[in-house]
Amino acid sequence: MRAPVLVLNLNYVPVNVCTVRRAIVLVTKGKAELLEQHQGELHTVSRVVEAPSVIRLEYMVKRPFLPRKLSKKEVFLRDKFTCQYCGKKVHDLTLDHVIPRRQHGAHTWENVVTACSRCNLRKAGRTPAEAKMRLGTTPRAPDPNPYLILQNRVILDEWEIYIPWSVRK
Structure with missing residues (x-):
């Protein structure tokens, strides 16, 4: 599945967009919590996993806001x-x-x-x-704009409640 996944900081501020695979690893290791999911599931050898669309990290990530x-x-x-x-x-x-x-x-x-x-x-x-x-x-x-990670990206419907209105297209 190639759909992007929105990654939120502990305080629900978007900090990244990652792949479904990376998001599943973060959720499985307990480093993130699944907030929203895409339609469908992913099947592994041993289990069925919901396809994440939005995850929230269980810790704060300090990101420098570049000018x-x-x-x-x-x-x-x-x-x-x-x-x-x-x-x-x-x-x-x-x-x-x-x-x-x-x-x-x-x-x-x-x-x-x-x-x-x-x-x-x-x-x-x-x-x-x-x-x-x-x-x-x-x-x-x-x-500095903390939402530059979303620039030139399609904003999925599931993401909209986590993104301020000013960056939506």
Whole structure:
């Protein structure tokens, strides 16, 4: 069975997605408890095992929350696909350096914002003050996301009660 299994920490926070085989080993060894199961069973030589869908570890796992990498996609997500100068949601979005690179502005979370092509051309290598433009919000690095393990994954129905609404697709 190739279905993924959601692994929860002792406090019910998702920490991983593993294979059914790994989940069965954890449950069998008493290191995890079965919370939800897939439809169907797995047959071993000596017994029948329920196919796990969600398991909870019997101990806490400390996972360092890695900072989000600065990329075009992540900046667009942070800014909710909205131009930070005019406030419009358009399809021709670009990245803009608040303090331009030619003025030694850094390529950091605090200096990069989403801008539509029109506003980016209007700003044209100047600071917002020089271009007489205002930023809608002050750019900052997003908080580390503990749910990145679920990014680009299909969220199974059985998982939804264990996942905050903001990460569901």
